[in-house]
Amino acid sequence: MRQQHGRTDLGEQGGDGVDDEVQAGDAVLAGAGTVVSGEDTVHFAFDVRESAAGERGYLLAQVRRTRTKPTFFIATHVSEVQMSDSPSYTPGTNPASGVDTVMFAGTGVFNGATGYHFVVNAADRGEPGRDHDTFSLTVYAPNGQVVLSASGVLNYGNIQSLR
Numbered sequence: 001m002r003q004q005h006g007r008t009d010l011g012e013q014g015g016d017g018v019d020d021e022v023q024a025g026d027a028v029l030a031g032a033g034t035v036v037s038g039e040d041t042v043h044f045a046f047d048v049r050e051s052a053a054g055e056r057g058y059l060l061a062q063v064r065r066t067r068t069k070p071t072f073f074i075a076t077h078v079s080e081v082q083m084s085d086s087p088s089y090t091p092g093t094n095p096a097s098g099v100d101t102v103m104f105a106g107t108g109v110f111n112g113a114t115g116y117h118f119v120v121n122a123a124d125r126g127e128p129g130r131d132h133d134t135f136s137l138t139v140y141a142p143n144g145q146v147v148l149s150a151s152g153v154l155n156y157g158n159i160q161s162l163r
């Protein structure tokens, strides 16, 4: 099984686009890396897919800020996945679908507390991911207040469209 653990080497493998778990017609965007946004350094990993069976995915994020405890966000449910082909960049000839951008949203746990919502926008803009791919994460408290907002170009890692 090449599953979550296989994603940790995305920064090195580039994009052979081969994934045994991907069924024909599936769209998959996955990535792992680091974004520096203001005072925050965000380490993230995600994998979202659309198929005939529906939409699913996961997201983990750790945020470090100088002189404060790190915060953690774990998505427990991905309720919305929208993949698209942005006309403003072309990461390569694969995948043939042209999918290079994803927005996904759902609910999760923020520092151990439930009832939080999140929205991620991520884009595969080529290889290497560093200095090319982009990632943004916004987390909302149950009352709608933004508790985390970070975005930027990757300074480590890679985001890869797999179909």
Ligand SMILES: [Ca+2]
Binding pocket: 085, 086, 087, 088, 089, 090, 091, 098, 100
């Ligand atoms: Ca494109």
Ligand SMILES: [Ca+2]
Binding pocket: 091, 124, 125, 126, 127, 128, 129, 132, 133, 158, 159, 160
């Ligand atoms: Ca990439």
